[in-house]
Amino acid sequence: MTRARQAEVISFGCRLNLSESETIRSLLARESDIVVINSCAVTAEAVRQTRQAIRKARRQNPAARLLVTGCAADIEREQLAAMPEVDGLIPNTDKLDPRAWNVPPRPGLTPPTAHxxxxxxxxxxxxxxxxxxxxxxxxxxxxxxxxxxxxxxxxxxxxxxxxxxxxxxxxxxxxxxxxxxxxxxxxxxxxxxxxxxxxxxxxxxxxxxxxxxxxxxxxxxxxxxxxPHLHLSLQHGHDLVLKRMKRRHSRADALRLVASLRARRPDIAIGADLIAGFPTEDAAMHAANLSIVDELDIVHGHIFPYSPRPGTPAARMPQVNHAVIRQRAAELRAAVARVRDRWLNAQIGQRLHVLSEADGTGHAENFARVAIPAGTPRGTILPLTPTRLEEGLLQ
CATH class of the missing domain: 3.30.750.210 (Transcription Regulator spoIIAA)
Known part of the structure; x- marks a missing residue:
C-alpha cells in the first residue's frame, strides 16, 4: 500500500508570501497528497519560475492534487489554469481562509517553527x-x-x-x-x-x-x-524615472533619510530594491542609478531587470532593449557587490551577535552573513568576532 504524502507548500517571492506559506502549511497539516505553489508575479521571470515549479512538482508528485495560489494565480489566472499540471487555483485573497482549502477552521492556529x-x-x-x-x-x-x-x-x-x-x-x-x-x-x-x-x-x-x-x-x-538594518523600496536613483514610476520620493529624500539615520546610528546597514532598464531610461539615468549605490552605501541590494507586466502603464511606455536591461542589471549588481565587499571587510575584527540558522551560518544584527561553529543549535544568538572573509561569508 502506498503511503500518502504530507501536504507540501512551495513558496516564491516576498517575505509576506513566506509568512503566508507557513499558515497554509498549518491549515493543511492534516491533509495529504496536496502540493501548493504559492506564486509570485512581480516580474515576468517570477511567473516563469512559477510555471517551471508547477511542471517540476507534477513530475515529482504525479498522483498529488496540485493547487496554485499567490499573486500569479490572480494576475496570470487564465494562463496557469490552462496548464495541464494544475488541478485548481486558490485566489490570493482567500488563501488564508480554511474554506478555500476545504478544511475545517482551526481556532488559535499556530504556524510551525519552520524558520x-x-x-x-x-x-x-x-x-x-x-x-x-x-x-x-x-x-x-x-x-x-x-x-x-x-x-x-x-x-x-x-x-x-x-x-x-x-x-x-x-x-x-x-x-x-x-x-x-x-x-x-x-x-x-x-x-x-x-x-x-x-x-x-x-x-x-x-x-x-x-x-x-x-x-x-x-x-x-x-x-x-x-x-540596524533598513531596506528601502527605493526603485531608482534618478528623479525623472522616479516620477515616471509614480514613486512619492525623490533621490534627495532618500539621501536625507539615510544621512539622518547614520548620524544617529552609524552602524546601520542599508538595503534597497533597484530596477534596471525602466522604460525611457537613458545612459545618464542609469548612471544616476549606479551612483546612488555608492552614495547610500547599499550593501543589501535587490536588483530587478525591468520586465513589462500586463495592464500596467509602464508596459505602454517606450521600452529599453532587453540586452541593455540585462547589462545594466549586471552593472548594478556589480556596484552593490563592490560596496558590500568593502562593508563586509570592515566587519572583520568587530564583535557581532549572530542568530544561527540551520545551514551552518547565521545573520548578525546588520544582516551580515557569518559562519557559526559546528553544532550550534538553531535559533541561538551568539557573540562572534570574524577574522576573515571568504566568498562573501564572514568566518
Whole structure:
C-alpha cells in the first residue's frame, strides 16, 4: 500500500508570501497528497519560475492534487489554469481562509517553527499605483491587522521560541491607514517592544522611506532591539524615472533619510530594491542609478531587470532593449557587490551577535552573513568576532 504524502507548500517571492506559506502549511497539516505553489508575479521571470515549479512538482508528485495560489494565480489566472499540471487555483485573497482549502477552521492556529525568524504579516495589499507594478491587482487594497492582532501573533511566535520577529507586508509603512484614528507604524512597533521585553530582535522588511514616521525613525535610530538594518523600496536613483514610476520620493529624500539615520546610528546597514532598464531610461539615468549605490552605501541590494507586466502603464511606455536591461542589471549588481565587499571587510575584527540558522551560518544584527561553529543549535544568538572573509561569508 502506498503511503500518502504530507501536504507540501512551495513558496516564491516576498517575505509576506513566506509568512503566508507557513499558515497554509498549518491549515493543511492534516491533509495529504496536496502540493501548493504559492506564486509570485512581480516580474515576468517570477511567473516563469512559477510555471517551471508547477511542471517540476507534477513530475515529482504525479498522483498529488496540485493547487496554485499567490499573486500569479490572480494576475496570470487564465494562463496557469490552462496548464495541464494544475488541478485548481486558490485566489490570493482567500488563501488564508480554511474554506478555500476545504478544511475545517482551526481556532488559535499556530504556524510551525519552520524558520529561525518569525515573519509576521502586519499588512496586506497596496493603495498606490506605481506604473510598473501589478501587485495591487493580486493583493487588493491595503488592509492592516490591529495592534491587538499583531501582539497576539508576536506572542505565539515568542511562545514557540522565536528569537527574532520580522514585520512584513506588501507596503508595511502604510500600516494603520485603514484603521480608526489612522495610527502610524512607529506606534505599532513601540507597542510590540513595550509588550514583550523578552523579544530580543525586531527587524523590518522593505519600507517606503517617505512614509517613515517620527516615532519609527526614533526607534530605527536608537532602539537596540530594532535591528540596524533598513531596506528601502527605493526603485531608482534618478528623479525623472522616479516620477515616471509614480514613486512619492525623490533621490534627495532618500539621501536625507539615510544621512539622518547614520548620524544617529552609524552602524546601520542599508538595503534597497533597484530596477534596471525602466522604460525611457537613458545612459545618464542609469548612471544616476549606479551612483546612488555608492552614495547610500547599499550593501543589501535587490536588483530587478525591468520586465513589462500586463495592464500596467509602464508596459505602454517606450521600452529599453532587453540586452541593455540585462547589462545594466549586471552593472548594478556589480556596484552593490563592490560596496558590500568593502562593508563586509570592515566587519572583520568587530564583535557581532549572530542568530544561527540551520545551514551552518547565521545573520548578525546588520544582516551580515557569518559562519557559526559546528553544532550550534538553531535559533541561538551568539557573540562572534570574524577574522576573515571568504566568498562573501564572514568566518
Amino acid at each position: 529561525t525568524r518569525a515573519f509576521i504579516a502586519v499588512q496586506n495589499g497596496c493603495d498606490h499605483a506605481c506604473t510598473f507594478c501589478v501587485i495591487p491587482q493580486g493583493r487588493g487594497p491595503s488592509r492592516s491587522l490591529t495592534i491587538p492582532q499583531v501582539l497576539a501573533e508576536v506572542e505565539r511566535h515568542l511562545t514557540m521560541g522565536a528569537p527574532e520577529v520580522v514585520l512584513t507586508g506588501v507596503d508595511v509603512t502604510s500600516w494603520g491607514h485603514d484603521l480608526p484614528d489612522r495610527p502610524r507604524l512607529g506606534a505599532m512597533v513601540r507597542a510590540i517592544l513595550d509588550a514583550f521585553p523578552r523579544l530580543q530582535r525586531l527587524r523590518m522588511s522593505s519600507l517606503d522611506g517617505v512614509e517613515i514616521d517620527g516615532e519609527l525613525f526614533e526607534l530605527l535610530a536608537g532602539e537596540k532591539r530594532v535591528m
